[in-house]
Amino acid sequence: MAGNRGIQKWGWVLCFLAPSLAGLLVFVLGPLVYSLRLTFYEWNLLSAPVYVGLDNFVNLYHDADFWLAFRHTLTFIVFYIPAVLILALGTALLLNRPLRGMPFFRAAVFVPVVSSWVVVALMWKWIFNPRYGLLNWLLAQVGITGPAWLFDPDTALYAIIIASVWKDIGFVTVMFLGGLQGISESYYEAARIDGATSLGRLRFITLPLLTPTTFFALIISLINSFQIFEQVWLMPESFASRGTTVVVEQIVNHAFRYNQMGYAATMSWVLFAVIFAITIVQLRLQKRWVHYDL
């Protein structure tokens, strides 16, 4: 009798979950499994897929453009992650003060996050313009000849990193603000009584107790960085784009420009494997530096 009730209960649960489950199966899990299958096929969308075994993986291993894109992605990560974390932490510390008008500044910092990359890219393209741009004009005022930024394959990626950091600071700042407001005031009172300086309080209380937030922000930023695409697609002049090509851009080109769906699927799964492996390593390493209490 009790068993029947259990089955009945799960039947109802399934009924209510069915619409969402159907969507998940048809639009997420199905394509996911199909894309894994595609890694063993060559498919140009117009003819039937042709089984090619591991050829896509072998070709990927020898694909200089893919590894160049991978190197650009890693370069982006190496400069972007520390910059966005440090600047966001600094901004969060500033915005965590109980001053008048603070809600306005908190909202202002978040504006770039909710802005479209198209708008942001246009703005930064103007700022970085080597002839008419604001940045090189400012540099010229102090006697520095600015680089060609988005017009030079050697500097375009760094210009993209600067714009990306500016756009994402607000997002990470909000995470840090949440973390800061979760730290009990009693820790700071005890430290003040013990004569700790503000730097000491930051070093021994704030930073350790922010490590769970830092860890979360690090993982999210890292995953987003591996998936960097919009800014690379929109910002550099086509002339300089070979200096900025990244993995997701390669996937899009192979899938929708070169009609190589199998090869693009292979790239996607390799990218997934890399992100997955790095996230696992981070989860393992977190025990060494993430503190949930003092």
Add this chain to the structure above:
Amino acid sequence: MYRKLFVFALVAVLLAALLPVQSFAQDDVTIRYFNFSSDPDHVEDLAAIVAAFEAENPGVTVEVTSAPFADYFTLLQADFVGGEPPDVFELNYESFVSYAANDVLLDLGSYLDAEAPYYPRALEAFQYEGQQLALPESFSTVLLFYNQDLFDQAGIDYPAPDWTWEQAVEAGRAISALGDDIWGLYSPIQFWEFYKKAAQNGCEFFNADMTESTINSEACVETLETMVSFLDDDVMPDPIELGGIANEELFAQGKLGMVVIGIWMFPVFAEAPFAWDVQLEPGMDQKAHHFFANGIAVAKDTAHPEEAAAWAEFLTSSEAAANVRIEASWELTALDQPEYFEAYLGQTPPENRGAVFQALESPVMPPVIERQNEMQDSINALLDAVVNGELDPASALESAKQELDALIQ
């Protein structure tokens, strides 16, 4: 009980309402036509051509869907993958081979009027392995546009039809000398300009049987060196000097003496605050002009091949379609019917509009392979490296040969 009866009756009425529509519709045919060239400026012009066709073909309806070129081929492929391709659709020449090679196009040879008035070269362009797999819809070309005011200020003669690039560069130098922000000439260093100028110098990207790339030949290297010399001679702005301003914008601002650009810019420059005209493009050993063509194809598995082929033929070769295109300054039909184009030739500026048809005497089509986009991207990346000074023309084209050989394997 009454409620059940009511629902049953309602469903029955709704079904009954649908039935007559179904039975009347059986005699009518609806052709789905998908295109990019009407989006966004010529949607109404296309509707006028559709109306003319439907008036001549009672019972046949053309259902038009348009998409911007940037999204068009992704959407078209999605239609094919979904098993519901449009009956009739537009293909540019560069994409035609990919679709033809994948056996998804209907052979229109048996539907075509034997005296169809197409330019023979245009008709041949859309043949594949002996089959007429699309009909040429429109053509376009590229000419030398020049600012007559700047030529007058520099005190030099206007470009002549038999000019070589040496003469163009010489004129460019005189115009560049007019001011620091005035440039003599712009001819982009990219795939499209390169294969055309290569043809002017007797260079081909591939051997005749398409088994090997010959892009590293002496003639090709010489062509690229000539193109790069425009930068070295400082008559043409490099990308940084352009600073993100498009070359057509620079011309429209009156700061560029000559620009090599498509005839689709006629309406854009019509209101320019200076006198301008066009001339045949300068050449090297011989003349060569772009022949950009769009074609109309019919899906191989269409349920209405006759009606679809009739629409394709009407759209590409009827006088009604040609007139609409000329009145709307749309791309011209690829028809060998000079009388259709009299109204077009009467429009000014430019005065020398006849150069459009003179250019057809030396047409060059782009080299086309199945992996077209990869070839274009690969060559463009190498040309960029040459412009940036990272590679010299000879080594860039040596790399291009290796990449092209791999692509035609």
